[in-house]
Amino acid sequence: xxxxxxxxxxxxxxxxxxxxxxxxxxxxxxxxxxxxxxxxxxxxxxxxxxxxxxxxxxxxxxxxxxxxxxxxxxxxxxxxxxxxxxxxxxxxxxxxxxxxxxxxxxxxxxxxxxxxxxxxxxxxxxxxxxxxxxxxxxxxxxxxxxxxxxxxxxxxxxxxxxxxxxxxxxxxxxxxxxx
Numbered sequence: 001x002x003x004x005x006x007x008x009x010x011x012x013x014x015x016x017x018x019x020x021x022x023x024x025x026x027x028x029x030x031x032x033x034x035x036x037x038x039x040x041x042x043x044x045x046x047x048x049x050x051x052x053x054x055x056x057x058x059x060x061x062x063x064x065x066x067x068x069x070x071x072x073x074x075x076x077x078x079x080x081x082x083x084x085x086x087x088x089x090x091x092x093x094x095x096x097x098x099x100x101x102x103x104x105x106x107x108x109x110x111x112x113x114x115x116x117x118x119x120x121x122x123x124x125x126x127x128x129x130x131x132x133x134x135x136x137x138x139x140x141x142x143x144x145x146x147x148x149x150x151x152x153x154x155x156x157x158x159x160x161x162x163x164x165x166x167x168x169x170x171x172x173x174x175x176x177x178x179x
Contacts, residue, residue, distance in 0.1 A: 036098035039127075042078045043100055046092050047112055047129055049074065053090060054111045054131050056157050061137050061172045065161030072154040074178070079127075080148030083141045083176055088133040097123050138164040138171045143178040154179045 052071065060067045079094030100116055101107055103125060107114040115128040133139060140160070145153070156177045163170035 032097065036096075039078075039094065039096040039098040040100055042094060043114075043127055043129065046076070046079060046094075047109070047114075049076075050090065050092065050112055050129055050131055051110065053155070053157075057133070057137060057139075057174055057176075060157050060159045061174055063159065065159050065172075068156060068158040070154065070156050074153045074155040076150050076152075078150075080150050082148045083139065083178075084147075085139055085141050088137065088139045090131040090133075090139070092129045094127045096125050096127055099125070100127055133174075135166060135168070136171065137174045140173055140175045141178070142175055145178060149178060 056069045056071060060069055076092070079092050081090070081092045083090050101114055103116050103118045105115075111131055113128075113130045113132070115130070117126045117128060119126060141147075143149075156179075158175045158177070160173045160175050162173040164173055165171075
């Protein structure tokens with residue numbers, strides 16, 4: 001009788017140990033896949049946000065002086081958004097392990113440019129999503145916060161009524177206010 005009780009306990013401990021090992025193996029394999037899927041979804045969502053920003057900037061520019069639109073909330077869950085006044089460029093970047101596009105190959109989707117940049121570290125990349133307005137509008141940033149932006153903000157886009165001389169035509173000055 002004593003031998004049977006000991007045998008039951010040994011079996012129970014072995015089953016628990018095997019269960020823990022199986023769960024550990026599943027989690028070891030699943031967590032990287034989940035993180036890669038999360039990064040892919042973040043890129044898709046951010047691309048949609050940049051498409052919205054682009055559409056809003058172009059609408060405000062064509063409607064003329066005084067035109068204004070609000071984008072609230074502007075959510076950057078991951079990565080960093082940079083608004084560069086000097087190069088009239090809006091860019092977003094994220095460090096990732098996911099191969100989202102072909103590495104080191106620039107892909108254009110409408111006004112958005114995608115680039116998955118390789119790094120010296122194996123299986124580490126930096127995903128860049130860019131909007132460039134070099135010949136379309138002159139961007140001016142007004143914000144109490146510093147570049148780069150990450151988190152939740154309110155953004156307003158306004159045609160100031162001013163124009164910057166361009167090569168072909170004068171470019172409207174578009175003010176981006178982030179609060």
